[in-house]
Amino acid sequence: MEQATLESYASRLTRVSAYIHDHLDEELSLDVLAEIACLSPYHWHRIYHGHFNETVMATVRRLRLQRAAADLAHTNMPVAKVAARAHYDSQASFTRAFNTAFGLPPAKYRKVGGHSVFKNPKPQGAQTMYETTTTQIPSTTLVAVEHRGSYLKIGKSFDMLFTGLARRGKIQPDQRMIGLYFDDPTSIPEPELRSQAAVTVNEEVDVDAPLFTTQLRGGDYAVLRYKGPYSDMRAAYDWLFGQWLPSSGREAADAPVFEDYLNSPRDTPPTELRTDIYLPLK
Numbered sequence: 063m064e065q066a067t068l069e070s071y072a073s074r075l076t077r078v079s080a081y082i083h084d085h086l087d088e089e090l091s092l093d094v095l096a097e098i099a100c101l102s103p104y105h106w107h108r109i110y111h112g113h114f115n116e117t118v119m120a121t122v123r124r125l126r127l128q129r130a131a132a133d134l135a136h137t138n139m140p141v142a143k144v145a146a147r148a149h150y151d152s153q154a155s156f157t158r159a160f161n162t163a164f165g166l167p168p169a170k171y172r173k174v175g176g177h178s179v180f181k182n183p184k185p186q187g188a189q190t191m192y193e194t195t196t197t198q199i200p201s202t203t204l205v206a207v208e209h210r211g212s213y214l215k216i217g218k219s220f221d222m223l224f225t226g227l228a229r230r231g232k233i234q235p236d237q238r239m240i241g242l243y244f245d246d247p248t249s250i251p252e253p254e255l256r257s258q259a260a261v262t263v264n265e266e267v268d269v270d271a272p273l274f275t276t277q278l279r280g281g282d283y284a285v286l287r288y289k290g291p292y293s294d295m296r297a298a299y300d301w302l303f304g305q306w307l308p309s310s311g312r313e314a315a316d317a318p319v320f321e322d323y324l325n326s327p328r329d330t331p332p333t334e335l336r337t338d339i340y341l342p343l344k
Contacts, residue, residue, distance in 0.1 A: 072229040074099045075113050076222050082121055083218035086129060087147070090122050114221070116328045124327065125217070127163050130156075131332065132214060132293035134172045141168045164291065165333050175294060192298075193287040194306050196343065201280035204240060205232065206260035207272050212252050214292060216241055217327070219259035226273050227261070237261040239323040240278065247296070279317045282343040284310070291332035295339070302341060315342035 078099045082090060095118055096103035099110075107118050114121070126148040133144045145156030145168075161167045166175060205227065209219035220239065227233050244256040260276070269275065286302050288295060299319075307314060324336040 071109065071113070072225045074101060075110055076225045078110065078118075079114070079121070079221040079225075080218050082118075083125065083215050086122070086126055090118075092118060113225075114328065123159070124163075127160060128214065128291065128293055128327075128332070130160065130168070131164060131171065131175070131291050134168055135175060135294055136296060141172075144168065163332055165331075175291075192301065192306075194302065195285050195287075196282060196310075196312070197285055198282050199278075199280055199340075202278040203263050203266065204258075204260040204276050204278055205263055205267060205269055205273055206240075206242070206258040206276050207274075209257045209259055210253070211255060213241075213243060213247060213255060213257055216257055216259050219257075223259050223261065223273065226269070230269065230273075232263075232267050232269065234264055237263065239326075241321040241323065242278075242318045243320065244318045278320065279315075279342060281315065281317075282312075284312070284341040284343055286339040286341070288337045288339055289333075290335060292327070292335065292337070293332075295337070298339065302339065307341070313344045315344045317342040 078095050081098045092107055093103050096106045099106045101109065111117050130144050130148040133139050142153050145153045148156060150156035150159065157167050164171055207219050207223045209216050238261065240260040240262065242258040242260060247255055267275065284306065286298060288298050320340050322338040322340065324338065327335060
């Protein structure tokens with residue numbers, strides 16, 4: 063009975079997390095989300111906080127601001143429209159919230175945010191301007207779930223993964239969070255993008271759907287040490303493929319890029335997030 067109750071709570075909370083990721087444009091009140099969770103509106107948000115170590119409204123704000131940062135970095139959408147899309151009543155209140163989260167007001171972030179440092183680098187600095195090294199890694203066993211759609215929404219699949227691992231008693235110490243990305247978002251429609259949310263495991267584990275085990279390719283990789291918001295990462299990829307790779311004398315291997323997440327967006331400011339981007343090499 064205890065295991066069944068644990069699985070029921072995990073399933074409900076995963077459903078809420080997925081709903082939040084997929085309905086950021088809608089009103090997401092605690093009462094609405096309590097309905098999705100099929101739990102008491104008096105207590106369910108405490109259960110969510112205990113499970114995810116983040117309040118429901120903190121999750122909603124974080125994801126909306128993350129999307130707003132992507133809009134600022136990669137589109138010409140007016141700041142007022144970005145603010146409205148993030149569900150702020152005024153541009154002033156959006157500016158205050160964005161500045162608190164990202165350390166810059168929206169207009170300045172658009173001009174000089176972390177994404178800007180990867181634009182138009184000097185050719186002679188291609189190998190030294192950003193910390194990019196080459197390394198060799200062993201083949202590694204992963205437990206993963208499939209993700210389809212926007213890469214910025216892969217957090218939804220990580221929530222599903224960790225909830226599934228927890229209810230199966232498969233959480234291991236020192237697990238690394240790995241995102242594998244199979245498609246180029248500049249050439250594949252967003253709904254068709256394929257990726258996997260995964261964690262490393264120290265030993266073989268038996269899991270069932272939607273979880274599965276897979277192998278991370280061993281071999282040579284270029285590693286770009288990235289610091290900053292996930293929403294800025296597209297510019298880092300453009301620099302890695304457009305500047306570093308052609309000047310490195312190496313060729314990309316026929317294998318997916320992966321990201322190794324060194325800290326968590328739930329308890330780390332966006333500007334302090336650290337991610338190692340691994341590009342497979344022949």
